[in-house]
Every structure is written in structure tokens, then in C-alpha cells.
Amino acid sequence: MKATHRPDIFTFSSFDAARNLDFNGYYLIRDGGGLLVDPVPMSEHDRQHASALGGVSCIIVTNSDHVRDSLALARHFGAAIAGPAGERSAFPIPCNRWLDAGNPSLPGIEVLAQRGSKTPGELALVVDEDTLITGDLVRAHGGGRLDLLPDAKLRDREAALASVHGLAERAAVEAVLVGDGWPVFRDGHARLQELLQRLRAR
């Protein structure tokens, strides 16, 4: 797995030829057990790397379209799967837990609801206030800037903009680790504000 801006967060990717960008999964070392977020398939090397760092006790899937390799990795690591409570009724895989906004069960990790996105209950995570992990709504098609899911895929553009507004208000966010595209490791707060301004200027 690749290092990020923090020594306790790693990432692994798989290139998506249809969109010409990387899909990213994240691995977090946490008290109480390692965490995977929206994991793409992991190579044997990366699985061993995660095991050496403490293994995986929980896999968080931010939305129905980001299940990726969660089931196989849950089996491999003996991990529980936590899915978005707002998509429980039609989630594509069985989950051990359901997360909703404000769910306090993950120490140091804040669970946010993202409204208006492609799926009704998408989640985003804020880790120790400085690191935002996004699922589908906020992404990065190019380097050094953030993007929103294209309008055609949004359920409600105004609600989506309100979600981005909520993210852009978090002044302590340094990194924005996107599920799709280039992670932003510095000045995440400024990049979110730029995104919001660009979206509102349209």
C-alpha cells in the first residue's frame, strides 16, 4: 500500500480504464483494529502489508456503488462490514452494522451524510478532524482540484451542493481522500471551497 500524508493511513488503487482514473481504497491503523474504506481488490503484497500493520477489524462501505472487494476482504481478514444506514433496504451485500450521520461508535471518526448524491444514503468520514474521506459525491478527475459527481448522476443537485457546503465549512480539513481519482493531501479546506465556488458560479 502507498503512504499518504499521515503515517497511519495508506491507500491502494486500481486503474479504471473507462474513466481513466484510479479507484482508491484506504487502510487506517486505529486503536481497536484496522479499518478499510471502500476497498478495491488488494494484491497479496498489500494484504500482507495490512496484516503486518495490525490487520482489519472493520470495513466501511460509503455507498451501494462502492462495495468493490469488501466481501472477499471481510472474509480474508475476518472483518465486520459497516454500510450506510440510508441504503439498508437495498444494499447489495449483507452488513454487520449500519452507520448513520453522527454515529459515535468509531472513536475519532465522524460519520457524515451526503445528500443528493447517486445513492440515497452516501456517507463521508472525517478522521481526527484533519482528513476527509469521500465516497462518490466528491471526487477528483484531474490533479490538484476536486470535482462533483456529474449532474446526470445526482439525485438532487441543490442537496448535493448543500452537502459540499457542509464539507467546505470544516476549516481543519487538510486532506481529502477521494474514492475516485487523485487524493488531495494538502490544503483540502481551500480545495473544497474552490469546488463550492465553481459549482455555484455555474
Add this chain to the structure above:
Amino acid sequence: MKATHRPDIFTFSSFDAARNLDFNGYYLIRDGGGLLVDPVPMSEHDRQHASALGGVSCIIVTNSDHVRDSLALARHFGAAIAGPAGERSAFPIPCNRWLDAGNPSLPGIEVLAQRGSKTPGELALVVDEDTLITGDLVRAHGGGRLDLLPDAKLRDREAALASVHGLAERAAVEAVLVGDGWPVFRDGHARLQELLQRLRAR
């Protein structure tokens, strides 16, 4: 290939398990023919992508250790290979041209010499003043910051620091596209200055 900060520059990577980072090749659309820099192997998808963007007329190899898949790609695209003049006497592959600092034959691209690095004649490129492409000397082991090749691999640390100083003086540099690790797409000038300060503080 993945988009970068500019619509005319793309990148493609291969994960190096020994260092847990990506090795990156770059593709530039240029008047007079596409350019590859330090290309890692390209998938069939990426080769077709480059062909659709205008093909490749020249492959620049910044140093003897970054030959990577240049020979096979030169054959595939019918491209010339340009190597560093300072490593001509022992370069691992035949080159059609040799580049030295200040070489004016590539319009809009400035060729810089990097002294003190792992190999004697390493090059760096500055594209249209805003984009620095580095070979081995400047790299990024983590996200959002730049690193220098470890001391043990440097031929001359003082000379290497002088090279970084030269890069850090270029105020117009926005992106630092590294051969090894995470590309920096924003505030490249500030990241180079931070690197220089960190190296001098040791």
C-alpha cells in the same frame, strides 16, 4: 492514462512493492509530436490512449536508472530516444539523441542538470515554466510533500542540495511531477522550498 493538472499532460503508473510507491511515466501532447518521460510499461489501453492523442515521437529518459520500458515503447510508437548527455559513456540502452542542460531543441521545454544524484548526468525538465518533471533526485515518498533521494544513494549531498536550491528558485512552478511517488499538482514552488528548508535543517 490518468489526467493531471494540465489537459496536455497525462500519467501512468506501476506500483513498486519494494518501496510501496508508484513509479510514474508521463505523456505530453506537444507540437511536433507526443513526448514520453521515463515511461514505465504501458497497458494496451494506455498505448491506444496515447496513439489517439497523437502518438509519441520522442522518449526522454532522465537517468540510467529510469530506462524502464523505453526501448519497447520506442519500437511500438516509432519514437526516438533521448538520454542524458552526462551518462552517454555508460548508458544502458542506445539513444538517438543526447540532452544536456540548456538544450534548446525541445520547444517550451527547458532541460536542467541535476548534480550530486545517484547517476552523474541526471536531467529534470521544466515544461512551459509551470511544470517540473523530476527523475530520481526529487521524489515523493508520502503525499503532499517532496523528498530527496536518501543520502546513501547520493554521489554528493552538497551538490544535490544546490540542485534542489536551483529548482526551488523557480517561482512559476505549480506542479512537480515526480518519477517516483506522489505527483504534486499545486503549489509546487512552496513544496520545493519546504524540501530545501528541511534538508538544510538537518
